[in-house]
Amino acid sequence: MEVVRLNVTGLARYRGREGQLSFLLHRLTGLGTLLFLSIHILDTATVYFFPSLYEHAINLYRSTPLMLGEIILVFCVIYHGVNGARIAIFDLLFPGKWNIKTQRRSAVWVLTIAILLWLPAAYLMGRSLLIHNFGF
Amino acid sequence: MTARTEELASRQVEVPEGLESIAWKWMRYSGLLLIPLAWGHVLIQDVLVGVHRIDLNYVAMRWASLGWRAYDFALLAFAFAHGVNGLRQVLNDYISSEKARRWLAWFLLAFWLLLSLIGAAAIVGGVRID
Numbered sequence: 657m658e659v660v661r662l663n664v665t666g667l668a669r670y671r672g673r674e675g676q677l678s679f680l681l682h683r684l685t686g687l688g689t690l691l692f693l694s695i696h697i698l699d700t701a702t703v704y705f706f707p708s709l710y711e712h713a714i715n716l717y718r719s720t721p722l723m724l725g726e727i728i729l730v731f732c733v734i735y736h737g738v739n740g741a742r743i744a745i746f747d748l749l750f751p752g753k754w755n756i757k758t759q760r761r762s763a764v765w766v767l768t769i770a771i772l773l774w775l776p777a778a779y780l781m782g783r784s785l786l787i788h789n790f791g792f
Numbered sequence: 793m794t795a796r797t798e799e800l801a802s803r804q805v806e807v808p809e810g811l812e813s814i815a816w817k818w819m820r821y822s823g824l825l826l827i828p829l830a831w832g833h834v835l836i837q838d839v840l841v842g843v844h845r846i847d848l849n850y851v852a853m854r855w856a857s858l859g860w861r862a863y864d865f866a867l868l869a870f871a872f873a874h875g876v877n878g879l880r881q882v883l884n885d886y887i888s889s890e891k892a893r894r895w896l897a898w899f900l901l902a903f904w905l906l907l908s909l910i911g912a913a914a915i916v917g918g919v920r921i922d
Contacts, residue, residue, distance in 0.1 A: 726843070
């Protein structure tokens with residue numbers, strides 16, 4: 657028990673601030689996207705292997721919980737992309753810029769840009785959810 | 793203190809060329825490529841078209857175009873490989889035994905190959921409407 661508690665506190669506190677937040681968000685959004693992608697490859701493959709099952713899969717995606725999940729998924733894909741671009745650009749072009757000041761600033765920029773890109777998408781998807789599942 | 797960490801951060805190190813450094817580079821190349829590929833796919837299918845307008849006929853119509861099939865094929869190849877290698881990197885942080893890491897790598901390679909083949913077969917075979 658003690659070990660678990662120490663690990664959890666350690667995980668939450670490791671260095672902290674923007675760097676730790678973007679590290680955690682990058683992993684969580686990446687793992688979330690991969691989980692969905694693995695399922696999505698299989699559900700799409702039913703169009704060839706078991707066409708009658710595809711309709712069933714799509715009906716699940718049309719349910720309210722999964723449409724809410726889809727809105728979260730879109731945030732994951734956007735955040736992971738913007739933050740990944742930050743990592744790739746600094747690693748490949750400006751490796752000397754991996755210092756605390758630049759990275760704290762760029763991590764905040766990444767989160768801001770990701771939220772700004774996500775909001776219009778979330779609005780359109782939320783509207784579609786209200787129209788189709790709640791009769792608006 | 794700050795000055796010292798910054799000095800450490802910009803230190804240059806020699807990395808031997810090998811599978812891991814190739815994987816490291818390709819995570820960045822494939823990641824950059826996936827920004828237009830994955831964002832384009834999500835924007836069209838999830839945001840603009842929406843799951844309520846997607847069915848077998850919609851997939852058949854989209855895959856009638858060879859260009860969209862090639863697009864989906866590229867997405868499958870790059871996104872899934874990028875994702876499974878990312879999962880390997882994350883899990884390696886929690887596995888310290890070299891033997892367990894090797895088993896994990898083989899297991900993930902098999903998982904990646906299996907799902908990629910299933911997905912690729914569907915894209916090549918297309919929609920079967922009875």
